[in-house]
Amino acid sequence: MKALDLNDVVAYVEENIGTFHQKRISSLGTLSLNKVLKRKNPIVTKLS
Numbered sequence: 001m002k003a004l005d006l007n008d009v010v011a012y013v014e015e016n017i018g019t020f021h022q023k024r025i026s027s028l029g030t031l032s033l034n035k036v037l038k039r040k041n042p043i044v045t046k047l048s
Helices: 006-028 033-038 041-046
Strands: none
Touching: none
């Protein structure tokens, strides 16, 4: 396997980090409290 060039990694992250965060931010717009409460929470599951 070819060794990674850190400059290439940094360039890739700089190009794509905005898209990543934009997708996360846009998904918050459709989030509802009911959806969050219905998700399985491993910490709460262990306590009960």
